[in-house]
Amino acid sequence: MKLTAFVDYIAEIAKKNHNGSKSNALTWSRTHELFKLFAGNILPFGKITLKTAENFKTFLLSSPCSGNKSGTISQNTAVTYFATFKAALHQAFIDEYLTIDLSARIKSIPEQETRREYLTIEDLNILVATPCDRPVLKNAALFSALTGLRHCDIQKLCWKEIQIDGEQARLNFTQQKTKGVEYMPISAQALYFCGEPRKPNQRVFEDCPTLRGFPVL
Secondary structure, eight states: OOOOBHHHHHHHHHTTSSTTOHHHHHHHHHHHHHHHHHHOSOOBGGGOOHHHHHHHHHHHTTOBOSTTOOSBOOHHHHHHHHHHHHHHHHHHHHTTSOSSOGGGGSOOOOOOOOOOOOOOHHHHHHHHHSOOSOHHHHHHHHHHHHHOOOHHHHHHOBGGGEEEETTEEEEEEEOTTTOOEEEEEEOHHHHHTTOSOOOTTSBTTSSOOOOOSOOOO
């Protein structure tokens, strides 16, 4: 049965487009919730225009946070919800609910540059000297600080993704979040915290043996 209200359509495709990811499912659910708050329950497909999209964009930039949180959502969170809204519009065009692919004509919300915290050399040396009951966690934390890799990428990193050419080590892996392929040189210090090489398909930081004599960075 064909749906008549776009808000119901977002709810319907949200069930199919989470790709097994809890965070993706929550994004679709929150986008549906906010569009319903913006447009109500009965906005038909024929009433959706570029102006509707621009008004929803403005609405998102001042939308309330979910749950018990106070204030409004961040601009980068609005970026994600508006991108999901555009994906719904594009799918509606594919499914022939819309005669024009409005998503191709709508400008996205620009991302806002965020401030990133980082550890100083002094901080890292304190971490090196701090005892830890689980050395693998300490090694992974120091490896992350020296390479900038996300926790999810370090967690799944296998030995076959570390290539050593002479004195230069490189990572050759696929990012879990973006699915982009990365070729990243790493320092000898970063390689040290990986421990002794093991089987190609074995994870680097899975039951990593204790390292002795941590080097000062």
